[in-house]
Amino acid sequence: MKYRLLMIASVLALGACNNKADNGNPAVDNEATTAAAPDITLPHLTLQPSDARGYLDKAAAGDSFEIESSQALLKTSKNPAVRSFAKMMVSAHQESSRKLQAAADKLKIAAGSTTLSPDQQQKLDGIKAADAAHVDELYLASQRSIHTDALDLHKHYASDGDTAALKTVAAGIAPVVQKHLDELDKLGRQGDGA
Structure with missing residues (x-):
C-alpha cells in the first residue's frame, strides 16, 4: 500500500x-x-469496482484466466511442483466461480463475464506458445501478477462493495487468494535453491 x-x-x-x-x-x-508528458503505466494501480456488475465481471475474468492458463501450463510443463500448483489453481478457481455464480443467482443478476482483459489474453497466449524451458517462468510470473490484482479486487469489494451478499463472498475468497500468493512464494524459494 x-x-x-x-x-x-x-x-x-x-x-x-x-x-x-x-x-x-x-x-x-x-x-x-x-x-508531451511521458505515458506512465503503473502496475496494480487500477481502481477496483465497488459495483456488483463490475466486481462479478472482473472476478469471473480472473477465474477464467486462472483456469485456462493453468490448463495450458499442464500441457507443457514438466516441473512437478509447478504442475501441482496449476492443478490446485484449476480446482480453487472453479470453486470460487461456483460461489460467485451461486451468489449472482440468489441476487437474480447475471453471472460475471469470463471475457479476458487484453493483458490477461496476452499472458495466456504467451503461456500457450511457450516451450517447456520457459513456460514455468511465464506462468509463475503471470500468476503473481493476476493473484495480486485478485487479492486487491476481493479485499476492496469486501470492504467497499455495494451488495452485502457479494461482499460476504469476496471476504471468503480473499484469504484463499492470499494462500495462493503464499504458495507462489514457496515455489519461488524452491526455484532459488532454498
Whole structure:
C-alpha cells in the first residue's frame, strides 16, 4: 500500500511539474506541455469496482484466466511442483466461480463475464506458445501478477462493495487468494535453491 501511495504521489508530482510554464513564461501553452508528458503505466494501480456488475465481471475474468492458463501450463510443463500448483489453481478457481455464480443467482443478476482483459489474453497466449524451458517462468510470473490484482479486487469489494451478499463472498475468497500468493512464494524459494 505504501508503494502504491508513493507511486501515486510521484505521478501527481510529475503532472504538476509538466503544468508549469516553460522557463516562467506564461505565454507557453500548458496543454502542449502536458501532451508531451511521458505515458506512465503503473502496475496494480487500477481502481477496483465497488459495483456488483463490475466486481462479478472482473472476478469471473480472473477465474477464467486462472483456469485456462493453468490448463495450458499442464500441457507443457514438466516441473512437478509447478504442475501441482496449476492443478490446485484449476480446482480453487472453479470453486470460487461456483460461489460467485451461486451468489449472482440468489441476487437474480447475471453471472460475471469470463471475457479476458487484453493483458490477461496476452499472458495466456504467451503461456500457450511457450516451450517447456520457459513456460514455468511465464506462468509463475503471470500468476503473481493476476493473484495480486485478485487479492486487491476481493479485499476492496469486501470492504467497499455495494451488495452485502457479494461482499460476504469476496471476504471468503480473499484469504484463499492470499494462500495462493503464499504458495507462489514457496515455489519461488524452491526455484532459488532454498
